[in-house]
Amino acid sequence: MSNLILFDDPAIRPALLPFTFTRPVADIRVGILTITEKWTLKLRTEPSFLAESYLRVKYPLQLTTDNLFINGAVCPTDELVDRIKTLSLGESLISPGGLLLALRTDRNPTEADQLLDIPQHTTTFDEPVPTLRQLWSIIAAHGNQLRADFTLITAGRQSQPITDPFTRCYAPENIFLEEGATVRASILNAEDGPIYIGRNASISEGSVVIGPFALGEGSMVHYNSKMRKNTSVGPYCKIGGEVANSILFANSNKGHEGYLGDSVVGEWCNLGAGTNTSNLKNDYSTVKLHSYVTNDLVDTGRMFCGLIMGDYTRTGIGTMFNTGTVVGVNVNVFGSGLPPKHVPSFSWGGAQDGFSLYRIEKALRVADEAFKRRERLFDMVEEDILRAVFNAEQANRSL
Template sequence: MPDIILFDDPKIRIQLLPFTYTRPVAGIRCGIHTLAEKWADRCHSTVSYQTETYLSKKFPQHTSDDNLYINGALCPDEHLTGIVKGLPYGNALVSKEGEVLAVRTHASWNASDGTNGLSVVTYEEPLTMIRHVWDIFGQNGAQIRADYERIVSVRKTAPITDPFTHCYKPENVFIEEGAVIKASILNAENGPIYIGKNALIQEGSMIQGPFAIGENGVLAQGTKIRPNTTVGPSSKVGGEVSNCVVFGYSNKGHDGYLGNSVLGEWCNLGANTNNSNLKNDHGNVKLHSYATNALADTGLIFCGLMMGDYSKAGISTMFNTGTIVGVSVNVFGAGFQAKHAPSFSWGGAAEGYCEYRFDKAVAVAKDTVSRRGVAFGQTEEDIMRAVFENTQTQRSQ
């Protein structure tokens, strides 16, 4: 069995900031699982990572004399997985657009090497790649379906025992052991619903599939979930949420609307926080690009908030259509916020922004993480410091 190494495509990694400041590309969640979890399950193997140097201590790379490098932005399916696993030594599998999808080699290989010295095989079939931040929510519904089918093909659901919960098309609902559902409506007519281990769906929640909630996740009382939404493990969500992905350990526990958006880990949205996901003129939404430091056309009419890890918003914060918030940002104040809040910023559109003191940011992050019983050690602090130093130029502009 080869060592499976999920590599960061340098171009794609930049396009997936701010989420890839704090994780490899394959650490992104889309559907029920992260991309790394999908490949580990498909390959029946542990995986390692080829990523930025400052991330490599937390996400190490393991190689041997049989290495299978797989593009970390690639979403596996059964046919693609078979082709990748059967790739001969010394071969590179590339997409029709020329992107390296996989490399099989006895020696070490780096993404910057491209296909030099390798025999090239072109993959002609359709595939799914998470190339841009908006692909995370854009592909989420299809990935929930794919992950769900993989789960139900080998496992059986726990029953719904609450007599006050009503389920439409119960054969499209999968419930893990320990999950609690109380007086809620589950509508799986248009897509599957996955309820993770020990998740809690509180009274009056209304869910439309496709939907997934991870282990220990919570939907607060009266939550309205619209299709193509994922609530990651240990996250709490309330209010109205539509076509969003919450990576994990984040809170949007109160009323307010979140649509066509992505939240990283350890984020918090204050009560009555809302975002716009549609321009008044129904034009294409533009997002801040870390690659060009300018606005990039998403080609989408609907696109909301992209918020990096450890960031927070005060009560009644209003986010504009197509807003990027970096890592460890505190956003608050009246009016619509700026379309880009650089990492380690503190303030808002009305008050202006200043730099978030690094020592204070680390102290808050440690407290946030420790309250969930998760370790925050020197490795995590070093990652935050690297992001802080790498983004100083953005805050000075």
């Protein structure tokens, strides 16, 4: 097997900010798995990454004399995987629109924009390929990816039984529990899509879960919660209230009442009690989102689109977000009223009194405390990434 490298397409990465401030494109979660995890399972090999330089300590690049570069924004399909396996050295695959999907080469590029300069025999791959090109494409692709990931993860395996006598299951053949998962006095309805409950995850009393739905390893659904279809909760999260067509990446909390709809929440976030999102405009027009590429609002073409929240961001009790709000990395939002449609990274404040720059040392201390609550170490690798994002934000504000 060639040396697998997932690369950040320079034309796509900026469109997926704020999530790509703190990770390569391929580490975005869509469906049950991250794109990295999908390729790892499909090709049965661990990748390295061609990402931004400040991310390379955490996401290193490893080069050999036979490198297989795959676009980190592309989700694998069986047809694409089969075709990639037949690539010869010096051969590449592109989409009908010209997007570089994969390249096998003996060259050792250290920047993504160097890939197109490598001499190659180019072949067009005509089959449809799920690709994250914009923030809202995460939401658009999520339902189908959740189903595909369920099939990938559970193929040829046996679910653990649900032994609780007070839990009611509809279409139990579409429900899969990993070892250590528990369900108590809840309703699981998998008639319209599968339900996946990860290792040592739990669903508490009085909850209603509608598939497709996924709960990651060590995560918890609090009691009396309503988990609507196309919702995926990553590892080590706590979720409650009402959630629909949304994704939590990992290590994030929404433990209280409040509605989260058609939204994507990064890692190490915390939504205070009563935090609510709007995902539908009163006039039923399509939702516009802030673009980090144009620094302006762009039309998503979607009627439903809620909150986009970068890593390490937190909200106070009773926080409300307007339809199509984009919040950056390490933001603290609190107070009454609706914040603006875009809150830049390292902001502190709310709609009533406005926002100021979140002091970096205080932000790092809060991040360290969040890691300790999960018995994790907030080390210099994580700190350096946040300092790089902070410095970039300061530079952007001074323009």
